Amino acid sequence: MGLRWFLFASDKTALNEKMTKTLFNMEKIRADFPMLSVKVRGKPYIYLDNAATTHKPLSVIEGIRRFDSEEYATVRRGAYLLGEKATSMFESVRERVARFINAENPSEIVFTSGTTQSINLVAYSFGRKFIGSGDEVIISHIEHHANILPWQILCSEKDAKLKVIPVADNGELIMEEYEKLLSEKTKIVAVTHASNVLGTIPPVREIVGLAKKVGAKTLIDGAQAAPHIKVDVKGLGCDFYVFSGHKMYGPTGVGVLYGRREVLETMPPYITGGEMIVTVTMEKSTYAKPPMRFEAGTPPVSQVIGLGYAIDYINSIGMDRIQAHEHELLEYATATLGKIPGLTIIGNAREKAALISFTLKNAHPHDVITILDEYGIAVRGGHHCAQPVMQRFGVPATTRASFSFYNKKEEIDALVEGLKKVIVFFS
Amino acid sequence: MSYKSELYQQVILDHNKNPRNYRKIEDATSSCLGHNPLCGDRITVYLKLDADNKISDISFSGDGCAISKASASLMTTFVKGKSIDDVKVIFDEFHKMIIGELDTGKTGHHLGKLTIFEGVREYPARTKCASLAWHTLKCSLEKKGETTME
Numbered sequence: 141m142g143l144r145w146f147l148f149a150s151d152k153t154a155l156n157e158k159m160t161k162t163l164f165n166m167e168k169i170r171a172d173f174p175m176l177s178v179k180v181r182g183k184p185y186i187y188l189d190n191a192a193t194t195h196k197p198l199s200v201i202e203g204i205r206r207f208d209s210e211e212y213a214t215v216r217r218g219a220y221l222l223g224e225k226a227t228s229m230f231e232s233v234r235e236r237v238a239r240f241i242n243a244e245n246p247s248e249i250v251f252t253s254g255t256t257q258s259i260n261l262v263a264y265s266f267g268r269k270f271i272g273s274g275d276e277v278i279i280s281h282i283e284h285h286a287n288i289l290p291w292q293i294l295c296s297e298k299d300a301k302l303k304v305i306p307v308a309d310n311g312e313l314i315m316e317e318y319e320k321l322l323s324e325k326t327k328i329v330a331v332t333h334a335s336n337v338l339g340t341i342p343p344v345r346e347i348v349g350l351a352k353k354v355g356a357k358t359l360i361d362g363a364q365a366a367p368h369i370k371v372d373v374k375g376l377g378c379d380f381y382v383f384s385g386h387k388m389y390g391p392t393g394v395g396v397l398y399g400r401r402e403v404l405e406t407m408p409p410y411i412t413g414g415e416m417i418v419t420v421t422m423e424k425s426t427y428a429k430p431p432m433r434f435e436a437g438t439p440p441v442s443q444v445i446g447l448g449y450a451i452d453y454i455n456s457i458g459m460d461r462i463q464a465h466e467h468e469l470l471e472y473a474t475a476t477l478g479k480i481p482g483l484t485i486i487g488n489a490r491e492k493a494a495l496i497s498f499t500l501k502n503a504h505p506h507d508v509i510t511i512l513d514e515y516g517i518a519v520r521g522g523h524h525c526a527q528p529v530m531q532r533f534g535v536p537a538t539t540r541a542s543f544s545f546y547n548k549k550e551e552i553d554a555l556v557e558g559l560k561k562v563i564v565f566f567s
Numbered sequence: 568m569s570y571k572s573e574l575y576q577q578v579i580l581d582h583n584k585n586p587r588n589y590r591k592i593e594d595a596t597s598s599c600l601g602h603n604p605l606c607g608d609r610i611t612v613y614l615k616l617d618a619d620n621k622i623s624d625i626s627f628s629g630d631g632c633a634i635s636k637a638s639a640s641l642m643t644t645f646v647k648g649k650s651i652d653d654v655k656v657i658f659d660e661f662h663k664m665i666i667g668e669l670d671t672g673k674t675g676h677h678l679g680k681l682t683i684f685e686g687v688r689e690y691p692a693r694t695k696c697a698s699l700a701w702h703t704l705k706c707s708l709e710k711k712g713e714t715t716m717e
């Protein structure tokens with residue numbers, strides 16, 4: 141669906157039709173998010189750092205409050221009524237997550253603490269069992285550090301090779317080079333579904349398809365995609381898909397690892413302890429089946445419940461409408477920011493998530509964000525935990541504005557006005 | 568309404584645009600590369616010491632935000648001709664000022680024109696920008712070659 145919409149976008153009439161259909165009541169939606177009416181230094185808070193974390197709708201905040209104050213119990217333990225209820229609420233979130241990303245079965249959904257832990261789980265468990273000396277792991281040049289370091293460490297421990305898909309000047313991955321990197325030595329390909337710096341949405345379906353041909357497994361980092369693009373893991377055919385609750389209107393401290401059942405079943409536990417066993421004696425233990433095998437210890441119960449409400453909220457708006465509105469914001473921001481003299485947009489991939497990284501000729505990102513902050517505008521400046529991207533594009537840092545369906549064009553106008561003041565100030 | 572701020576004083580803007588002693592000293596006694604991984608700023612401070620352990624020449628190169636560049640520029644103009652011992656005192660006072668532990672209006676100090684950086688104390692996220700040059704100078708005096716801000 142994600143791809144289809146982006147094809148649509150190039151067709152102006154289709155775009156306009158789509159826009160009128162997707163017009164939603166902005167003020168009503170914004171009223172669902174208490175943080176959006178907060179004032180900063182007496183000014184309206186203009187929040188354009190959604191790639192870092194998103195705000196929560198009342199239904200999530202209220203749902204967690206209700207769970208903690210009226211329904212709270214830990215899960216999979218007590219046979220008392222509230223414990224059973226909590227367990228069934230918890231497991232229903234697993235089912236909703238599975239439906240949300242079109243997984244075959246809820247048992248393919250492992251709850252983790254976030255994207256970072258999900259990737260580490262795969263690198264430690266799958267990686268340590270199946271990757272050995274002389275094997276190869278492929279990542280891309282546009283990965284977040286969370287999808288670089290676990291593989292770097294694994295490769296150095298196992299004497300395996302880390303190979304990197306290069307990125308073109310427009311921010312797109314160079315697919316011909318990727319094909320050349322693939323061989324029967326490739327054991328896993330781990331790439332992002334949407335870059336947190338450049339916005340690039342790589343052709344993940346094609347990347348997965350090519351990896352399969354050489355028998356390699358695939359992991360897709362969906363941290364920036366799950367909240368913004370319709371995800372279909374069955375359609376993609378990937379072995380692993382990972383994302384974080386706090387970037388999709390849910391709480392921090394909870395994330396998801398989707399793993400194809402046949403693959404999860406072959407993997408040893410990652411963290412060990414309670415809840416992930418069948419029997420334990422002092423000599424030997426047998427492990428539970430996935431997903432329990434990978435959920436040792438008491439899980440973040442309230443956070444998982446909150447994630448369920450976040451998914452319900454996204455579904456209530458509809459991913460089609462979310463994508464359409466965010467794409468509209470991206471087009472508007474690209475056009476208006478693009479007109480600012482001395483502003484260079486870094487990352488111009490044809491398929492792009494709703495975020496814009498840029499540099500200003502005479503102002504360093506650190507100064508830009510400090511000044512914008514005084515106008516109540518929150519954007520991010522820095523290397524965005526993706527230093528190789530900075531090195532590739534020859535910049536020490538960028539300023540990044542990242543959008544959500546709850547942002548308005550007026551907020552982009554405020555950003556543009558703010559940037560113009562920054563330019564005058566440093567000229 | 569144009570932007571005005573306590574942080575970016577006119578002198579700071581001027582030093583950012585026209586940094587003083589912005590060059591390499593070829594026959595430096597020592598130099599150090601200072602790096603702030605948080606924002607990617609990198610500057611190198613070059614030093615020449617005379618026989619009495621006084622700074623006879625100092626310069627810097629590299630790139631960074633307005634605060635770190637202006638701080639480096641002003642620092643080079645301020646410490647030239649001073650002894651290593653004086654510099655240590657100034658380093659400590661400067662550091663205390665920008666983290667809000669030294670109020671230059673109330674307590675005696677040796678900071679002179681460097682007090683224009685006092686506004687930094689209201690911006691905790693920016694203290695490392697202001698102190699990068701000073702840590703790099705210290706590193707250069709200690710002949711360590713490289714320093715990374717934690």
Ligand SMILES: Cc1ncc(COP(=O)(O)O)c(C=O)c1O
Binds near residue numbers: 191286335364525
């Ligand atoms: C693309 C990408 N991957 C991984 C992560 C890490 O996510 P988390 O910090 O929630 O584990 C992020 C967060 O910024 C991201 O943008």
